Amino acid sequence: MAVEAYAVEVDGVVKRFGSLRALDGATLRIRRGEVYGLLGPNGAGKTTLIRALIGLVVPDGGTVTVLGRRAPNLDVLGRVGYMTQQAALYPDLSAEENVAFFAAINGAHDGVREALEFVELWDRRGSVVSSLSGGMRTRCSLACALVHKPDLLLLDEPTVGVDPLLRVQLWHRFQRMAHDGTSILVSSHVMDEAERCDRLGLIRFGRLLAEGTVSELKATAGVDRLEDAFLKLSEAAGK
């Protein structure tokens, strides 16, 4: 299988919901094996962009290429892991049954134990999800997203509502996966998480304001703090 230079290529994508332009010419590139942070305030277009990558949103314009294939592509979806904002799980099934189900629909024959051990839930594998704590559900949801060892992992605000300790643990896991070759897109509106990403895309008004490493973005805006860089670039884009 040919290895694509980019895991994700988004070119001038436009998506309208009535009069609202949720995406307004968004363009970005995610390199293979990097953790890419999509940063922006609520309503900036982060979730719509992620949904466009997996075909849940059909763009009105522009092109989306995922793992070398134009989206939406069912075959590619088997190589993509997707973790939604809420821990989307079956509450009546055990953690193990949930992970096994998502493994099966993604074509994986094993990996359930590995995934549950990765998120440190193997000991609670028999517990029904409704009896797990919020943090455990988030970890179980992550296990469901990565059980089929995807080449691209899309994480939509995975650390929202997560306590600081678990947040640190999750970021360690994301970095471990990236180190092993998985490309990861993490959306967030928390600026202090940006430091953990290899590269960042600042999104607002449905378009990318800037792309680069933290230091590159600060240099572009001529400021010392990423938050200030975001505000300055937002102002410039709004004018």
Next chain:
Amino acid sequence: MSGRRVAAITRRLLQQFRRDRRTLALLFGAPLVILGLLGYLLRGGGSVPAMGVVNLDDGPLGAAIASQLAQSNTVSASTMSRSAAQSKLRSGELAGYVLLPSDFSSRAQQFRVISPEIHLEGSQPGLSQTMVQAVSESFAALAGQVGVRFAPQVTFLYGGPSFDTLDYFGAAFIGFVVFFLVFVVTIVAFLRERGQGTLERLMASPLRRGEIVLGYMLGFTVLALVQAVEVLAFCLLILHVHNAGNVGLIFLLEALMAIAAVNLGIFLSMFARTEFQAVQFIPLVIVPQVLLSGIIFPISTEPGPLMVLSRVLPLTYAVEGMRNIMIKGADISWSSLQLDLGVVLGFCFLVILASAATLRRRIG
């Protein structure tokens, strides 16, 4: 108790309803639709049961009886030959016919007893009862004049003297109960799938829409068939509902109804956002079908426009099919059962296609 706090709850509830137009429409619209339908069904000038009169009497009494029946308001009686009456009875055009033999008048005068033959189709106890009553009334009017005893000889094409209302409703309800419960469970389960976000996850996987629909269909069909076994066993073994047909055919029809219900549930779940809204489909989708599919009121007695509507409802054919099998003992060679199964099968395909086609619609 604080009146202010109670008022706050009441006010909040009304505010919520004010913004939920669909629930308001249901709350105030559905009763009018259902009661209007029921009113039209019962008072809309629907036709009365059709019956035949075969008058072979050499004397004057037969003609007098035929004339009495022709004036009846509860049946629509018409004179015909014996062969025509038999043929129409088998095709279901007549609820029954009364045969007045050639020695009818002379026996009445000689033995002071009149015993006409009443041949009933028998599958619909309500219609049979109406007909026997009309015949009895017409004789009573004359019996009073000539002072004779009324002792009819009644035969049944289907069912029999012990065939009662439960036998009639049971056959329809065996199918309907499965259809209704599977529909409700599917629509709620599918909305839960949406609500908890797992449907979005399924859509982000390589699953094809057809695979989701088929997976759901098989899962619920397994449950529905177990339920069908339970319902059928209860009806046949405990309630002793009349069954003259093949149990395998009953299962076939129940399975088709379950498949249709699953897919109708998936399809209609696209038009509801919450489980609350899903439940609202019951008065809109299920109740009119209960009124119009012949479960309670025979379609042959409905007002003309409603009869047309009944004929396009798939549940009509399912109910008719169940009665054909269980009451009339129909097998697969009967053209009427082939039509019933064909329509239900066609409806299954239609809702499968509809549910698969609309699955992606509300996710984006």
